[in-house]
Amino acid sequence: MATKRAKKTDVVSPSSAELRKAVEAIAIQPKSGKITLLTRKLFNVLLAVAQQADESGDTYRALLSDIVANSAFDSNDTALVKEHLRRMVSVQVEWSTGTSSQKPGRKWGISTLIADAEILEDPTTRRVWVEFSFAPKIKKKLLDPVQYARLSLQFQSQLRSSAGLALYEICVRYLTNPSHLTMRETWEWWRPILSGTPDTEAGDEAKREYKYFKRDYLRPAIAEVNAVTNIFVELIEHREGRRVAEIQFRVTERKQPMLALDEHPNVFDSTLVDRMVKIGIPLKEAQTLYADSEENRIRAALQMTEQRMRSTSLPPVRSAPALFKDALKKGYAPPVETLPSGSGGKAAVAAPADDLKARLLGEYSAHRRREAYELYHEQGESEREIARQSFEEDELPGLGTHMRDDWRRRGLDSKIVETAFFDWLARKTWGEPTDGDLLAFTLSQSRAA
Numbered sequence: 001m002a003t004k005r006a007k008k009t010d011v012v013s014p015s016s017a018e019l020r021k022a023v024e025a026i027a028i029q030p031k032s033g034k035i036t037l038l039t040r041k042l043f044n045v046l047l048a049v050a051q052q053a054d055e056s057g058d059t060y061r062a063l064l065s066d067i068v069a070n071s072a073f074d075s076n077d078t079a080l081v082k083e084h085l086r087r088m089v090s091v092q093v094e095w096s097t098g099t100s101s102q103k104p105g106r107k108w109g110i111s112t113l114i115a116d117a118e119i120l121e122d123p124t125t126r127r128v129w130v131e132f133s134f135a136p137k138i139k140k141k142l143l144d145p146v147q148y149a150r151l152s153l154q155f156q157s158q159l160r161s162s163a164g165l166a167l168y169e170i171c172v173r174y175l176t177n178p179s180h181l182t183m184r185e186t187w188e189w190w191r192p193i194l195s196g197t198p199d200t201e202a203g204d205e206a207k208r209e210y211k212y213f214k215r216d217y218l219r220p221a222i223a224e225v226n227a228v229t230n231i232f233v234e235l236i237e238h239r240e241g242r243r244v245a246e247i248q249f250r251v252t253e254r255k256q257p258m259l260a261l262d263e264h265p266n267v268f269d270s271t272l273v274d275r276m277v278k279i280g281i282p283l284k285e286a287q288t289l290y291a292d293s294e295e296n297r298i299r300a301a302l303q304m305t306e307q308r309m310r311s312t313s314l315p316p317v318r319s320a321p322a323l324f325k326d327a328l329k330k331g332y333a334p335p336v337e338t339l340p341s342g343s344g345g346k347a348a349v350a351a352p353a354d355d356l357k358a359r360l361l362g363e364y365s366a367h368r369r370r371e372a373y374e375l376y377h378e379q380g381e382s383e384r385e386i387a388r389q390s391f392e393e394d395e396l397p398g399l400g401t402h403m404r405d406d407w408r409r410r411g412l413d414s415k416i417v418e419t420a421f422f423d424w425l426a427r428k429t430w431g432e433p434t435d436g437d438l439l440a441f442t443l444s445q446s447r448a449a
Contacts, residue, residue: 019048019153022145024095024109024138026169027193031110033091035196037162037294038268042067042084043113044156046132050143058139064119064128068268078119078128079284080268083291085132088113095138111135149173155229160295163194163217164224171225171233171251184238184248187213194221210244215431218247230254242378269295275302279309279320293328301327364433368426369419376425387425388412395424 021044028035045067050060068081095109117132134142149172159165170193174182187210192199194217218235225233232254238246272295276286279302290298305324309317317323376384388411396404399420406414412421 019044019151020051020145020148021047021151021169022141023147023149023173024141024145026149026173027166028093028095029192030196030198031092031094032198033087034198034292035091035093035162036084036087036291037160037165037196038080038291039084039087039091039113040162040165040196041156042081043088044151044153046088046114046130047142048153050134058136059131059133061129061131064130067130079287080270080273080291081130082119083287085114085117085119085130087291089116109138111138152230158228159224161220161224162196162294163221166194166196167221167233167249168225168229168231171231171249174249174251175231175253177251180251181236182249182251184236184246187244187247190247191217194218211429220434222249272298272302275306276324279305279324281321281324289325289328297328301325361433365423365426368430368433369422372422372426372429375429376422388421390428391421391424395420 025047046060046062049062049067053060064078064081089112092110092112095111112135115133115135117130120129120131121127122129133139149169151169151172155168156165159168170182174180188199191213195213222233222235225231230253232252234250236248236250237244238248273283273286273290276289276298277283281289301324304327305317305320308314308323309320376387379387392407396407403417403420407417410417412418
């Protein structure tokens with residue numbers, strides 16, 4: 001077998017490289033196994049390594065330290081890389097030249113992300129190398145694509161959710177399109193592409209309800225892409241009656257990203273594994289949790305657990321690992337607002353209830369009340385009656401005597417009751433506001449201005 005070995009000067013630098021990613025490899029749907037954030041990142045880095053190599057052949061090679069740049073890896077710390085290489089060899093994905101529509105000339109295929117991989121240590125220099133290859137059928141399309149999107153590996157390094165990275169890749173492709181609009185597809189088609197989870201592994205609730213997909217994936221991904229990349233993404237919903245049937249995105253270019261970018265980004269944040277080990281989780285289990293979970297959820301669960309362990313006003317924590325894993329699984333830890341990597345990657349310390357945050361929350365609450373008001377009046381009378389009954393049973397008992405009396409006398413004609421009702425309806429429909437929701441709202445307001 002011919003071997004293609006990249007020269008040292010050709011090995012990709014994640015801080016500066018640009019990847020030409022074939023359109024077939026962008027909107028990929030997992031059919032077996034999950035595509036995580038780190039799987040996407042590592043696949044893109046390997047593609048860039050292979051595209052920059054300067055000889056012909058079937059196998060590609062790069063230093064492990066260059067691939068995982070600046071994430072505190074050494075020759076003995078390869079477990080995470082091995083785990084994701086295993087996934088890339090085993091996870092089956094569908095490749096497509098465009099949308100789910102079966103139009104003349106469109107192509108479809110299925111394969112694994114890479115064909116094989118090895119990690120080798122040079123006995124003389126003790127340097128560790130990664131060797132890998134692609135399936136012959138898709139190799140040419142990946143390495144010398146006819147149609148492709150230009151992706152910045154610097155921007156990809158700043159994205160911390162699989163949905164955010166997938167959305168960035170798709171939208172960059174349509175940046176130069178005259179309409180600036182992505183393909184228009186059913187939201188069910190978008191769900192596995194952005195979540196990285198096959199439909200066979202998604203819960204029944206996730207598959208049935210658009211509002212959960214929007215809350216858990218769409219809104220956070222849009223906010224993240226708009227915050228740290230050079231593009232601005234807007235969600236467009238197409239309705240059939242009251243139901244959102246199809247969605248697409250409008251993409252425009254931003255001259256500068258909203259947040260400063262680190263000059264030395266990383267693919268893996270191995271400090272999260274260290275923090276899990278420090279609270280009592282075995283190393284191998286911590287590596288598996290890191291491989292299977294979104295970084296932002298891990299950070300949130302870690303911060304909540306660490307703060308709970310330090311608390312002197314609450315009973316001692318019986319099991320920090322159990323508390324952390326429960327928070328990670330159920331996602332009830334509040335999101336961690338982080339500074340750009342260039343500022344040191346430390347969590348931002350928010351002043352409790354400062355004027356700016358309070359004002360922003362007030363404006364966002366008013367915005368959501370208007371959305372809830374429109375949603376309520378789009379419904380039929382029977383659906384509105386069910387909403388009023390649910391409010392009366394679930395929310396009203398805890399709102400005090402004056403509110404209950406006003407509800408019985410005047411219903412939604414009472415301004416104070418109307419505010420409480422539509423606040424409740426917004427929470428019931430879209431959940432509690434997250435930092436991602438507030439960021440997306442702030443960006444949309446600044447753009448409208």
